[in-house]
Amino acid sequence: TYKPEHFPPGPPRIPLVGSLLCMHMRGSGSSPSLLHSFQDAAHAYGNLVGFYLGSFPALLVSDFQALKELFKLEELSARPPIRPNNEWRPGWKLPELDGRNPGIILCHGRYWREQRRFALRHLRDFGFGKTSMEDLLSEEVQKLVQVFRLHQNQPLNLNRTMNVSILNALWSIVVGERFELDDPKLATVIHMIDNMLKNGSPISAVTAMLPHWSMAKWPILDKLSGFYYGKQTFDEIVKLLSPYIEEHKRTIDPDNPRDFTDVMLLEIQNSQDPTSSFYGKTGENAIMNVIIDLFLAGQETTSASLVWIFFYLTHHPEVQAHLHKELDEVVGQDRLPRLEDKEKLPYLSAVILESFRASSVIFGGVPHYATKPIKLPGGCYQIPEGTYVFANLYGIMHDPSHFSEPEIFNPERFIRRDHSTGKMTFQPHERVIPFSVGKRSCLGQSLAEKEFFLFFAGLVQNFTFHPAKDAILPDYSIKATHPKGPNRPAPQYQITLKARF
Numbered sequence: 001t002y003k004p005e006h007f008p009p010g011p012p013r014i015p016l017v018g019s020l021l022c023m024h025m026r027g028s029g030s031s032p033s034l035l036h037s038f039q040d041a042a043h044a045y046g047n048l049v050g051f052y053l054g055s056f057p058a059l060l061v062s063d064f065q066a067l068k069e070l071f072k073l074e075e076l077s078a079r080p081p082i083r084p085n086n087e088w089r090p091g092w093k094l095p096e097l098d099g100r101n102p103g104i105i106l107c108h109g110r111y112w113r114e115q116r117r118f119a120l121r122h123l124r125d126f127g128f129g130k131t132s133m134e135d136l137l138s139e140e141v142q143k144l145v146q147v148f149r150l151h152q153n154q155p156l157n158l159n160r161t162m163n164v165s166i167l168n169a170l171w172s173i174v175v176g177e178r179f180e181l182d183d184p185k186l187a188t189v190i191h192m193i194d195n196m197l198k199n200g201s202p203i204s205a206v207t208a209m210l211p212h213w214s215m216a217k218w219p220i221l222d223k224l225s226g227f228y229y230g231k232q233t234f235d236e237i238v239k240l241l242s243p244y245i246e247e248h249k250r251t252i253d254p255d256n257p258r259d260f261t262d263v264m265l266l267e268i269q270n271s272q273d274p275t276s277s278f279y280g281k282t283g284e285n286a287i288m289n290v291i292i293d294l295f296l297a298g299q300e301t302t303s304a305s306l307v308w309i310f311f312y313l314t315h316h317p318e319v320q321a322h323l324h325k326e327l328d329e330v331v332g333q334d335r336l337p338r339l340e341d342k343e344k345l346p347y348l349s350a351v352i353l354e355s356f357r358a359s360s361v362i363f364g365g366v367p368h369y370a371t372k373p374i375k376l377p378g379g380c381y382q383i384p385e386g387t388y389v390f391a392n393l394y395g396i397m398h399d400p401s402h403f404s405e406p407e408i409f410n411p412e413r414f415i416r417r418d419h420s421t422g423k424m425t426f427q428p429h430e431r432v433i434p435f436s437v438g439k440r441s442c443l444g445q446s447l448a449e450k451e452f453f454l455f456f457a458g459l460v461q462n463f464t465f466h467p468a469k470d471a472i473l474p475d476y477s478i479k480a481t482h483p484k485g486p487n488r489p490a491p492q493y494q495i496t497l498k499a500r501f
């Protein structure tokens, strides 16, 4: 029950178990979920909540300014040690990793900085060699429009279709291959990623409760902690990806990189600095881990966000009508929307931002980790070295003092109208932070926003979305979702769509 001096207020700490149980019991949802527990704890204890994740101190930050201040600190840019789950990863024993996780999402220190900078640059450049990423993505949108046309007026589970299409887009950017949308290999990869996110959360509450992390590998405990499932899925992913990387090595043309794998292989070939994470064996090993991270971080997040936006549209036919009018005026019906159209589509931009805000898909961010004791903003509280820090992104984006009626989906909150000319402008809001803030904010943000725009604008230009006949649309408030993992998927719903032309 001991808590360090000046630790922020929060739920009681039970030895070994920590505070999560108390938070779940207080949580307002009918089944335990971290989303509800976080909102309830913020409501009960304030913007800085100190709690215990098993035996580890943890902090929940629900204040935007405090989060901005904290996440720009070097000493809060690390990730928690995730032993033994780092053992899923190929090359986890490399001495320079010192027990940390290779890749990007869960790594820190120099290795992380180098790999992050590289991936950020190449995903932001938005093209490899002669192919623009916009063209790659638009081709995928075109295919999806064709598939949807075949399914008109039939009940459709958007979740599956969207998953497949977004994975295909990411796969072609990273590995340079396209699948037909009904290729069973695509379904297998999606199943693996889904399995990984559901069963193999690398930060396992059960592991955090064990007296020693290595016990999470013991028979029976390995299933409870998720170690078993995570390891199994990782092995399968590595087996699937290895031939692609080998094939790239055999066929690479240094003057014409085809995809992310090629640019990374070239960086590894050209690396002369033995201390670099791109050098030799370390580089060879990094490529597999980085590619896996791009899939884990970029697939489910983007497709779940798209499933949410169509869910909101199905609830709000008046928003669809407004979007159709704007798209018909600016883009017409003879071509798909392009990125350059975006600034002439203020209403569509507002709908996208409102959907990111309302859905808050990564509701608690990805935990950061304090490498030193840190005095918290306001000066009253302090967290010890080794504290896990969670950003309450849902809470910040639903703060009623900045977003009136935050539970209601209302794109008008980001629109300003000039009453004399009737002209509409899009007014973004600094507190809409689905990609988090600071040194570790989402490195795929630029790609995700462009991809999201192209998919959403292309589909909504072509179709109207309705609840499936006789189906009752679930509510979209926080009460309707009880996410089991770190992502907040939309409630299950079935729609029908009709082509507009």
Ligand code: HEM
Pocket: 104, 105, 106, 116, 293, 294, 295, 297, 298, 299, 301, 302, 305, 361, 362, 365, 366, 367, 368, 391, 434, 435, 436, 437, 439, 440, 441, 442, 443, 444, 445, 447, 448
């Ligand atoms: C709508 C889609 C997406 C959302 C809402 C989202 C959100 C986030 C959030 C909240 C974080 C944690 C930031 C933090 O620790 O403070 C994150 C990290 C990350 N995201 Fe995204 N993301 C999306 C799409 C993507 C895509 C498409 C990619 C790449 C293909 C990507 C790659 C990453 C990576 C590699 C990290 C870890 C960054 C680091 O640890 O330095 N994300 N994302």
